[in-house]
Amino acid sequence: xxxxxRKGEYAIxxxxxxxxxxxxxxxxxxxxxxxxxxxxxxxxxxxxxxxKIGLVKSYRxxxxxxxxxxxxxxxxxxxxVEAVExxxxxxxxxxxxxxxxxxxxxxxxxxxxRVQGQVRDVLAGVTLKELSxx
Amino acid sequence: xxxxxRKGEYAIxxxxxxxxxxxxxxxxxxxxxxxxxxxxxxxxxxxxxxxKIGLVKSYRxxxxxxxxxxxxxxxxxxxxVEAVExxxxxxxxxxxxxxxxxxxxxxxxxxxxRVQGQVRDVLAGVTLKELSxx
DNA sequence: CCCTAAAAGGATAAAAAATGTCTTGTTAGG
DNA sequence: CCTAACAAGACATTTTTTATCCTTTTAGGG
Numbered sequence: 001x002x003x004x005x006r007k008g009e010y011a012i013x014x015x016x017x018x019x020x021x022x023x024x025x026x027x028x029x030x031x032x033x034x035x036x037x038x039x040x041x042x043x044x045x046x047x048x049x050x051x052k053i054g055l056v057k058s059y060r061x062x063x064x065x066x067x068x069x070x071x072x073x074x075x076x077x078x079x080x081v082e083a084v085e086x087x088x089x090x091x092x093x094x095x096x097x098x099x100x101x102x103x104x105x106x107x108x109x110x111x112x113x114r115v116q117g118q119v120r121d122v123l124a125g126v127t128l129k130e131l132s133x134x
Numbered sequence: 135x136x137x138x139x140r141k142g143e144y145a146i147x148x149x150x151x152x153x154x155x156x157x158x159x160x161x162x163x164x165x166x167x168x169x170x171x172x173x174x175x176x177x178x179x180x181x182x183x184x185x186k187i188g189l190v191k192s193y194r195x196x197x198x199x200x201x202x203x204x205x206x207x208x209x210x211x212x213x214x215v216e217a218v219e220x221x222x223x224x225x226x227x228x229x230x231x232x233x234x235x236x237x238x239x240x241x242x243x244x245x246x247x248r249v250q251g252q253v254r255d256v257l258a259g260v261t262l263k264e265l266s267x268x
Numbered sequence: 269c270c271c272t273a274a275a276a277g278g279a280t281a282a283a284a285a286a287t288g289t290c291t292t293g294t295t296a297g298g
Numbered sequence: 299c300c301t302a303a304c305a306a307g308a309c310a311t312t313t314t315t316t317a318t319c320c321t322t323t324t325a326g327g328g
Contacts, residue, residue, distance in 0.1 A: 001219035002136045002253060004246075005286065009226070012242055029304070041289055048305060061296030064303045077245060085135035090253075091143070107265045108146055111211060111256065112138075118252040119136060119224075122245065131241045140316065163275070175318055182276060195325025196273045 004085070010038040011046045011084040012077070012131075018056065019072040019132035026065040049084055072132055078123035088123075090115045138219070144172040145180045145218040146211070146265075152190065153206040153266035160199040183218055206266055212257035222257075224249045 013036040021027060029047060033040035047066055050056040054069045068075065082088060091112040147170040155161060163181060167174035181200055184190040188203040202209065216222060225246040 001138065001142065001215060002222050002224045002250075004135065004225045006288095007286075008135065016242070039288065042287070044304075045288090045306095051304085058304060059296080060294070060302085060304045062302045063297070064295085066304090077242070081135060088136050090136045091138045107267075108150070108211070111260050115136075115253055115256050118256055119249050122249050122252055126245050131245075133241075139314090173317065176316070178275075179277095179317090185275090192275060193325080194273085194275045194323075197326070198274045198324085200275090 002090070004081070007042075007046060008081055008085045010036070010043060011050070012080055013038060014043055014046060015050065015055065015068075015075075015080055016128060016131045018066060018068050019075070019128035021067070023071075024067065026059060026063070026067050028065045032066070046084055050080075053083055055079060055083055068128070072128035075128045076124050077126040077128075077131070078120055080128070081123060088116055088119055090119070136224070138215070141176075141180060142215055142219045144170070144177060145184070146214055147172060148177055148180060149184065149189065149202075149209075149214055150262060150265050152200060152202050153209070153262035155201070157205075158201065160193060160197070160201050162199045166200070180218055184214075187217055189213060189217055202262070206262035209262045210258050211260040211262075211265070212254055214262070215257060222250055222253055224253070 014032055017032055017036050018027060029044055030040050032038075032047075033043045036043075047056060047058070050069075051058045051066075055075060056066050057069050058064070058066050078088075091108070148166055151166055151170050152161060163178055164174050166172075166181075167177045170177075181190060181192070184203075185192045185200075189209060190200050191203050192198070192200050212222075225242070
């Protein structure tokens with residue numbers, strides 16, 4: 001349970017690598033993939049998702065590549081994980097009110113709410129800066 | 135991410151139902167399944183897992199069925215979830231030392247450790263008693 | 269001793285999700 | 299206009315989830 005998928009793992013590896021580069025250094029996807037040992041085509045999909053929400057910036061054509069969308073101090077692990085894995089939702093019940101038929105009476109509900117909160121807090125408290133420092 | 139599977143959901147529903155029964159009341163699997171709206175064959179598998187680790191006691195034959203292995207105050211949600219979903223492991227890295235090649239240098243590792251700890255703490259703090267009370 | 273009730277266990281199947289790959293399109297530089 | 303690089307969508311493979319079914323074991327009652 002609660003297991004991060006490969007996608008999430010790859011996503012973290014890739015963006016932490018980016019964060020560890022000198023600022024303004026544009027990185028090729030193929031280089032990143034090789035460095036963090038992830039299939040390049042798969043990493044491409046992941047970085048596309050990052051790009052859409054501004055976590056990374058991308059440039060096409062010759063001399064193109066990727067760099068962080070913000071300074072690493074301003075990107076949290078929570079953002080990275082949710083970008084590729086979707087929102088952190090330990091139980092279906094936690095998804096918006098009324099989704100769960102047992103909603104009103106369900107005693108387990110608030111427990112999952114608490115789990116969700118704790119996990120989010122931990123992940124939100126970690127930035128790419130910390131993760132990329134030697 | 136972090137999503138409980140149906141199996142986990144069914145497991146909780148089933149055992150909470152048991153916990154809500156008068157002590158020493160032996161319940162038929164078919165009755166439990168109908169009451170909590172879970173396929174009986176699937177619930178059977180789940181209760182077999184419960185039975186193996188003593189979370190429930192089972193009796194075969196006429197007049198047989200299931201009841202809780204311990205008083206509901208002594209069974210935590212953590213036990214129930216881990217019984218059917220396996221240990222709570224947010225990231226492969228968290229599994230025993232050395233499983234992850236990046237183990238030594240991996241900065242993300244301790245973060246997942248913290249996540250794991252928080253989740254376990256929340257779930258371990260809830261008992262079937264609380265969940266089954268009106 | 270047999271018959272029926274009930275759970276245990278194993279094999280199998282269908283559906284969904286994860287994990288990748290491939291092809292084509294788009295953008296930019298030289 | 300040629301090449302480099304990312305974007306986007308379709309497709310394929312594998313694994314996991316979500317069951318179902320059939321046979322076996324255990325137990326009670328006539």
